[in-house]
Amino acid sequence: MKELILIFISTFLINNFVLSYFLGICPFLGxxxxxxxxxxxxxxxxxxMTIASSLSWLIxxxxxxxxxxxxxxxxxxxxxxxxxxxxxxxxxxxxSPALYQSLGxxxxxxxxxxxxxxxxLFMVTRNYSFLETAMFGFSGGxxxxxxxxxxxxxxxxxxxxxxxxxxxxxxxxIITAGLLALTFMGFSGLISA
Amino acid sequence: MKEIVKxxxxxxxxxxxxxxxxxxxxxxTSAINGVSMGLAVVFxxxxxxxxxxxxxxxxxxxxRIAVYTIIIAAFVTIVDIFFKAYFPQxxxxxxxxxxxxxxxxxxxxxxxxxxxxxxxxxxxxDGLGMGAGFCWGLLLLGSIRExxxxxxxxxxxxxPLNYEPMxxxxxxxxxxxxxxxxxxxMNKIER
Numbered sequence: 350m351k352e353l354i355l356i357f358i359s360t361f362l363i364n365n366f367v368l369s370y371f372l373g374i375c376p377f378l379g380x381x382x383x384x385x386x387x388x389x390x391x392x393x394x395x396x397x398m399t400i401a402s403s404l405s406w407l408i409x410x411x412x413x414x415x416x417x418x419x420x421x422x423x424x425x426x427x428x429x430x431x432x433x434x435x436x437x438x439x440x441x442x443x444x445s446p447a448l449y450q451s452l453g454x455x456x457x458x459x460x461x462x463x464x465x466x467x468x469x470l471f472m473v474t475r476n477y478s479f480l481e482t483a484m485f486g487f488s489g490g491x492x493x494x495x496x497x498x499x500x501x502x503x504x505x506x507x508x509x510x511x512x513x514x515x516x517x518x519x520x521x522x523i524i525t526a527g528l529l530a531l532t533f534m535g536f537s538g539l540i541s542a
Numbered sequence: 543m544k545e546i547v548k549x550x551x552x553x554x555x556x557x558x559x560x561x562x563x564x565x566x567x568x569x570x571t572s573a574i575n576g577v578s579m580g581l582a583v584v585f586x587x588x589x590x591x592x593x594x595x596x597x598x599x600x601x602x603x604x605x606r607i608a609v610y611t612i613i614i615a616a617f618v619t620i621v622d623i624f625f626k627a628y629f630p631q632x633x634x635x636x637x638x639x640x641x642x643x644x645x646x647x648x649x650x651x652x653x654x655x656x657x658x659x660x661x662x663x664x665x666x667x668d669g670l671g672m673g674a675g676f677c678w679g680l681l682l683l684g685s686i687r688e689x690x691x692x693x694x695x696x697x698x699x700x701x702p703l704n705y706e707p708m709x710x711x712x713x714x715x716x717x718x719x720x721x722x723x724x725x726x727x728m729n730k731i732e733r
Contacts, residue, residue, distance in 0.1 A: 369714045374563035375647055420623070423641050424615040431608050460607070463564045463645040470638040514733065519560050520726035527718030534715065 353484045355540060356477075360488040363537050366464050367496045368530040373464030377497060378522055380455070387501035391494025393452040395487065397437060397459050398468055401430050402486030405469040406479055426469045431460045464493055499529065545664055549671030555648045556679035556721075557728040562648040566680060567717040568639050573696045576684025577677065578632045582625070582640060584673030586617045587649050591657040591669035593617075598658045610653045615644045648676060686720050687711045 366372045373394070380390045405426050413419055438456045441449040459465060468489050472482045503525055512521055555561045565583070570576040593613050601609050622640050625633040633640065643649065652672055657665040685695050691711035693701035710716045 371564045371567040371714065371717070372642075374567065375561075378560060378563065420619060423619050423622070423644055424612060427611050427615050427644055428608075431611060460611070461645045461647060461650060463642050466645050467564075467638060467642060470641055474638060515726040515730040517729075520722050520729060522722075523718050523725060524722030527715050527722060530713075530715035530718055531710070534713065 352481060356481055356484050357488040359540055360485055361492045361495070362533065363539060365492045365496055365533055366467065366489045367493055368526070368533045370467060372467040373462050373493055376455075376458060376462055377493075377500065377526070378519060380458075381497055381500040381504055381522070384498065384501045384505060386455075387497040388494070389451050390455045390458075391490070391497045393455040393459060394462060394464065394493050395490025396452075397430075397434060397456075398465050398490040398493075399483060399486040400437070401433050401465050402468045402472050402489075403479065403483045404433060405429055406472055406477070406482040409473060410479075422473070426466060430465050430469070434460050464489065496529065500526065543667075545667040546671035546674070549668070549673070549675040550678070551675070553672075554675045554679065554728070555672050556676060556683075557725050558732075559651075560725070561651055562646045562676060564642060565639050565646060566676075566683065567714070567721060569636055570680055570684040570687055570717060571691070571712050572688040573681060573684040575632070575635050576680035578625075578629070579636060579639065580673070580677030580680040582621050582636075583643055583646065583648065583676050584670070585621055586614060586643055587652060587673045587676075588666055588669040589617050590614045590649055590653055591665040592662055594653040594657040595660060595662045595665035606658065607650070607654070610650060610658075611644065614649050614653070618643045648672060683717075683720060683724065686724075687716055691716065 360366070364370065367374065367377050376390055376394075380386050408425060408429060409422070413421060413425060418425075434456055438449075441452065441456075468486050472485060477485055500522075504522065507521065507525075516524070549555065553559060556563075556566050562583070565579050569579045590610070590613050594610055597609075618641060621643070622633070625636070625640060652668060656668045660668070688695055689700060690708045692707050693699060693703075693705045708716070711720070
């Protein structure tokens with residue numbers, strides 16, 4: 350239990366997927382314009398990431414490792430993610446149209462979100478158990494949601510600021526992310542590694 | 543020629559299109575890491591562009607993205623095994639960011655936007671240009687970060703020994719800040 354809590358805190362705040370592993374930067378820059386869409390994207394990512402990393406764990410340990418097929422790791426992981434996203438999308442459209450309305454448009458984008466594949470790869474290199482993997486995926490997704498929301502909040506305010514021309518758009522967003530990353534470094538004292 | 547040159551400046555993948563951000567930011571703690579990542583991307587980009595351009599007529603449009611992704615994953619696996627065998631040090635430094643080339647939007651983006659609509663040779667030239675652009679972008683970012691963060695470039699000491707390294711430049715925050723200013727500088731020059 351203690352390990353799980355440690356994984357949660359370290360993935361959620363200290364080693365945040367976006368700010369310290371640079372995973373999921375593309376949607377981070379693309380979808381962080383409005384708080385609403387940031388919330389939708391963040392929730393979709395959390396959802397898919399938890400399931401995708403757990404499923405990858407099962408396949409990696411029960412199939413690939415057993416039959417000595419580890420060189421297929423990457424191909425299999427990306428297949429798992431792509432098909433999972435498809436299934437989630439179909440399932441959502443059928444059983445929860447309301448949820449599909451709010452998350453639906455973000456789902457196809459998730460396949461190429463490197464945070465999902467990154468979570469699966471980290472789970473292998475760090476030898477996580479099944480529960481730890483599920484926790485890792487979940488807290489990683491929540492961390493992504495948190496940073497995306499903060500960023501969207503800042504950017505909504507920035508719309509009213511007088512920004513020098515060359516910095517308008519992506520440049521300022523990236524610099525803001527840098528300042529956020531500096532701020533998040535303050536969390537690193539929470540757990541003594 | 544046009545296909546090669548546009549990737550180097552006008553449609554620079556990193557500074558103008560903001561594609562492939564994850565590896566750009568993550569592995570550029572030093573110049574050598576940046577260049578190795580750049581070369582790996584060039585290889586994957588050229589070969590997957592060729593493959594996509596070859597099979598563009600047989601792939602049904604509904605599943606094309608999935609097919610492209612699997613092609614890319616296959617080439618990335620080759621590069622990964624190659625690095626592990628011949629450059630274990632660099633392979634360790636790049637860590638999970640080497641396999642993450644699979645979801646690098648530059649590659650999928652070029653396959654989708656260019657290779658699936660053009661012939662083989664045009665696609666190879668496009669891949670070469672974009673890859674080269676990506677390479678110099680990473681080299682520049684890696685050099686700046688290594689220079690200020692460790693006082694050296696490619697491990698060669700440039701700044702005097704009594705220079706106090708700015709650790710933040712090697713940390714994630716530095717990556718964002720340097721890239722942000724580079725993008726702004728590029729905007730300034732272009733306008």
